[in-house]
Amino acid sequence: MESEAREHKVFSRVGMWLFLLSEILIFGGLFLVYAMYRAKHPVDFHAASGELSRFDGTLNTAILLTSSLTAVLAIYSLQVLNKARRAAWYLVATIGFGFAFLVVKAFEWAAKFQHGLYPRAAEMATRPNGEILYFGLYFTMTGLHALHVIIGMVVLAVLLSWVIRKKATQQNSAALENAGLYWHLVDIIWIFLFPLFYLIS
Amino acid sequence: MTAARYIYIWIALLVLTAITVTMADLNIGRVGIIVVLVIASTKSILVLLEFMHLRSEKRLLLKLLVPIAIATLAIFIGLTYTDILTR
8 A cells, every 4th residue: 555655656747747848848849949949039039138127027027036045945844844834825925926937927017018018919020030039029928927826826725625624644645746846837938938028139 | 855955046036137227238249149149048957957847857867858948949940040041
């Protein structure tokens, strides 16, 4: 029975990593598109990147990195220390940081819309092709990433309720571990999005 | 693995972020993008090994999955580049 449970845990981890692999390839494809268009329009990408707020991007990077720390500490608290209460609070913090990330993102997008910098806007039509492509990719990639943040927050909220209801415990922590893996992957994707969009001006 | 180690990793990630943001202002041209990608890769490896526990992973299959994903992507990107650049 004991070894069966352990096997089950390993399989669930393998399954999670395979899923993460598919996520890497989805974003990888988008990064490939980015690389090709940037190679074709280096000057326009340069200019368009200057429209982004470097402060907001840096702030969001720090927020997401910190949320990864609280996520891993939640797992540590449950798995190693067997402190469910502490784990629950770390999960609350992680979800909170996720929300803060989305708030900053929302302000950023709102500013872009105000300046008419969104796909098919009148202002956009006056810009060179490379800038149109840049903003198209910016909204697609940060939008898809934000969707992942929202999904991650929902998953973490479910895990929070499991920890509180003792459905996720020290002996039964595979689900929490997998949720953590997903959250860290979302962080890694942002680690690449941030310099490629915000730091090339 | 102790909680302190996680905090050190977190500090290292923040320091690397600060370095990459500062570098962007220096305007070192073509070398810049390489440095930026090296720093982003370093940060990702830290997250993968420490936060995602690949360092202490004992199963070879799981240890290999990420290198396989990176190799696949490298082939995609490499082949596409050779196509674009030789047109």
